[in-house]
Amino acid sequence: MNRTEISTDRLKLRLIELTDLESIHNLHSLPETDEYNALGIPENIEETKSIIEPWITNNQLPEIKNYTFAIDLISNGDFIGLFGLKLGSTKYKRAEVWYKIHSNYWKKGYASESLKAVINFGFKTLKLHRIEAGCAINNIGSIKVLEKVGMIREGHRRQVLPLKSGWSDNYEYAILESEVGCKQ
Numbered sequence: 001m002n003r004t005e006i007s008t009d010r011l012k013l014r015l016i017e018l019t020d021l022e023s024i025h026n027l028h029s030l031p032e033t034d035e036y037n038a039l040g041i042p043e044n045i046e047e048t049k050s051i052i053e054p055w056i057t058n059n060q061l062p063e064i065k066n067y068t069f070a071i072d073l074i075s076n077g078d079f080i081g082l083f084g085l086k087l088g089s090t091k092y093k094r095a096e097v098w099y100k101i102h103s104n105y106w107k108k109g110y111a112s113e114s115l116k117a118v119i120n121f122g123f124k125t126l127k128l129h130r131i132e133a134g135c136a137i138n139n140i141g142s143i144k145v146l147e148k149v150g151m152i153r154e155g156h157r158r159q160v161l162p163l164k165s166g167w168s169d170n171y172e173y174a175i176l177e178s179e180v181g182c183k184q
Helices: 018-028 045-059 110-125 140-148
Strands: 005-007 011-015 066-073 079-087 094-101 130-136 152-163 166-176
Touching: 005 110, 011 110, 018 045, 018 066, 018 079, 045 066, 066 110, 079 110, 094 110, 110 130, 110 140, 130 140, 130 152, 140 166
Parallel strands: 094 130
Antiparallel strands: 005 011, 011 066, 066 079, 079 094, 130 166, 152 166
16 A cells, blocks of 8 residues: 555556556657666566566655656556656755656646646655756757746756767756745
8 A cells, every 4th residue: 555645636646566567667668768768678577677676665665765656547547657756865855856658648748747746745745945857958848847847947967868879968957845835
């Protein structure tokens, strides 16, 4: 039973479980979702299992430091993606977010809806001060999502992402608790 769940009008974000393995493997195996992701396409489902088992273990700790959520549609329960929230040092009250949405569900507002919900969870529930994200400079879809929810581009890091296409530059984004007012 998950201890942490975040709901929006259309989505439920719940901590991943081993029963999500096949869905996560399918998501990680899509060339479209791999284009701007440094993880790479897993060779087989066992490789995916070895990737997600530490995520699942972390989700079960008394004090979670790296939340990994499955994103499900409320309407039919379909798994549509993953969302991560990695907490930094307690002193600095910050975290980094990442997400991966199945390409069948792109351009429907699900990434923005998920991100808004996780930002609110981070600021309201976890009492964070700052939430950060990064994305490849050619990942126009993610840039639009990050900016749509009010994240500010703060930096440009050169050749930090080892993508299949070669080393990619990365844009750095952040949003502060004072900038959102934590509205649903």
